[in-house]
Amino acid sequence: MAEPLLRLTGITRDFGEFRAVNDVSLDIHAGTITGLIGPNGAGKTTLFNVLTGMLPPTSGTVHLDGQDVTRFAPDALFSLGLGRTFQIPRPFTKMSVLENVMLAPLAQAGERLWGPFFGAAKMREQETAIRKRAMEVLDFVTLAPLADNAAGQISGGQMKLLELARILMGDPKLILLDEPAAGVNPTLTKTLIAKIEELNREGKTFVIIEHDMDFVMQHCNPVIALAEGRKVFEGTAEDAQNNTVLLDAYLGAQVE
Ligand code: ADP
Ligand code: MG
DSSP: OOOOSEEEEEEEEEETTEEEEEEEEEEEOTTOEEEEEOOTTSSHHHHHHHHTTSSOOSEEEEEETTEEOTTOOHHHHHHTTEEEOOSSOOOOTTSBHHHHHHTSHHHHHHHHHHGGGSOHHHHHHHHHHHHHHHHHHHHHTTOGGGTTSBGGGSOHHHHHHHHHHHHHTTOOSEEEEESTTTTOOHHHHHHHHHHHHHHHHTTOEEEEEOSOHHHHHHHOBSEEEEETTEEEEEEOHHHHHTOHHHHHHHHTOOOO
């Protein structure tokens, strides 16, 4: 099999005495949509935090495209093509939807990089280019009509689409979504799924944390399950459906 796009090897993350993620190894292959499931508190978000550089692992390594990126900062990982959304979106609520997208990390990096070398005219030119790209991305996620609205005033589902727009500014190859459908109305969930599948057809790889098992079964393959910090299942969506270890994990029963 081809080298994985992302490889986690023995990732462990402790909070004091508590082991939130326990020796998790997994490979994510380019072009897949992986579903990451497991009960509340299983360590799913913590695993995302570790592999996006927001939290250092207690032990273990993260490789992206064969490169050891363990302990790389989130900005650096974003530049390498790793984008993630948050379980609870946190836009700059007083800024407009468009401004939020224009502020995506890579755009800022561009400004830092070029600002000192360019005159005011060039700066305006660059801002125009970023604005144009931001509008294209907003159009893609169907939020263009809301571009001038305050980000704090759009719905929770629209905020999830806004987060997707922000990470698309960086043209990521691997996109991590933390509960994209949670609390989102069915119409917007449909839009989100359509966008995920369109991006996937263009070659983007996804890892999606989601509780909605219909969503996972229909759109994710493979499926990986965590329980109490450990990987307890990895297989096809079909295999996941009647897997007793998995059912036990969800029922909180002892995993044998
Ligand atoms: P999931 O996303 O699977 O619901 P989390 O990764 O958010 O689970 O949390 C896993 C466990 O780690 C939970 O018991 C949670 O309380 C704990 N945890 C997460 N973040 C922290 C933190 N910053 N400090 C202490 N404990 C944490
Ligand atoms: Mg979580």
